[in-house]
Amino acid sequence: MYIVATPIGNLDDISRRAQQTLRDVAVIAAEDTRHSGRLLQACGIVTPMVSLHEHNEQSRADTLVRRLRDGDSVALISDAGTPLVSDPGYRLVYAAAAAGIRISPIPGPSSVIAALSVAGLPSDRFVFEGFLPAKPGARRKRLEQLTNESRSLVLLESSHRIAAALRDMCAVFGPRRQAVVARELTKLHETVLRGELEVLVTQVEGDADQQRGEFTLVIAGAPESENDGTVGAMDLRTLLAALLEELPPTKAASVAAKLVKRPRREVYALAVELGGAYDR
Structure with missing residues (x-):
């Protein structure tokens, strides 16, 4: 099985190896076959496609793994870029790996x-x-x-x-x-x-x-310096919420701004958002 990166915009970014792989495999699993069909058409590739998206990945993975076990080769592509990066496909890769299928990346755009x-x-x-x-x-x-x-x-x-x-x-x-x-x-x-x-x-x-x-x-x-384990790294909302239980918004914002080294105006706006609508 091949994990093939495809262009994120410019069609000229598809590699010769990616094109050859897509021509040679028995089937291409694509996130959206209509979308990927335009890429294949531009490259003159006529390999059959099947859809593999977030709603059918589990059932489609079982089918594709059976084909892989029977000797077919499969390429996985997404709508754009490198598959599995905020795209479906990991269930198929997991199932193929568990079945002992060799999985090769065809790197490219991301x-x-x-x-x-x-x-x-x-x-x-x-x-x-x-x-x-x-x-x-x-x-x-x-x-x-x-x-x-x-x-x-x-x-x-x-x-x-x-x-x-x-x-x-x-x-x-x-x-x-x-x-x-x-x-x-x-x-x-x-x-x-x-x-x-x-x-x-x-x-x-x-x-x-x-x-x-x-x-x-x-x-x-x-x-x-803001991530050194001191009070400066404290979650601002958590700190403000605690201070607002004891102090009016203006004072709570002033104290919090000093502790976390953030602009007082910004911290005061958050204090108001958290419910400190007036000084008491």
């Missing part, structure tokens, strides 16, 4: 690696978080869990949530955190925006074109 390569942020160590939760509360909670992560963060986001996601990152990580918004990588309208989160929020919200397409985000990790 939006994660492409974004890291142009970000200009530390890339020797990074964390891939995939897509953030769609609901605002869950998204904010997940970001708070990553506040003190010192490695660069790589995330994916959709066009209709990009502005809200950046606002949440600005509120949780702080407006000065460096980040990169990579949009439509390898495509005609590719753009890469770099800067502090508050600047990126303004740029994206102020330009409708910057809210279209597919996005890969790279966020600088927390400075080591």
Whole structure:
């Protein structure tokens, strides 16, 4: 079985080895056969396809493993990029490996690696978080869990949530955190925006074109000084919630801002959000 990377935008990025593999196998398992059909047609590949997506992966994996055991070769592709990276396929790979099938990668495009390569942020160590939760509360909670992560963060986001996601990152990580918004990588309208989160929020919200397409985000990790095990690394919401039980919002925000070394205005806004609507 072959795990074949396909272009994330520019069709010329497909390798000769990937094309030959897709021609030679008995069947191609594709996330969306209609979408992948356009790629195969452009490359002159007529290999039969079957669908393999999140809703049918388990049953389809059983069928494909039987074919592999019978001697057929199978290629797995996703809609774009390297399969299994925020895409279905791991159940098939697991089942094939358990059955003793040899599994070979045909490497190639990946939006994660492409974004890291142009970000200009530390890339020797990074964390891939995939897509953030769609609901605002869950998204904010997940970001708070990553506040003190010192490695660069790589995330994916959709066009209709990009502005809200950046606002949440600005509120949780702080407006000065460096980040990169990579949009439509390898495509005609590719753009890469770099800067502090508050600047990126303004740029994206102020330009409708910057809210279209597919996005890969790279966020600088927390400075080591903020992740040294002291009170400065404390979860801001947890700290504020405790302080608000004893202090009015202005005082609670002032104390918390000093402890976690964040702007007082930003911390006060969070204090109000947590329910400290007035000084008592």
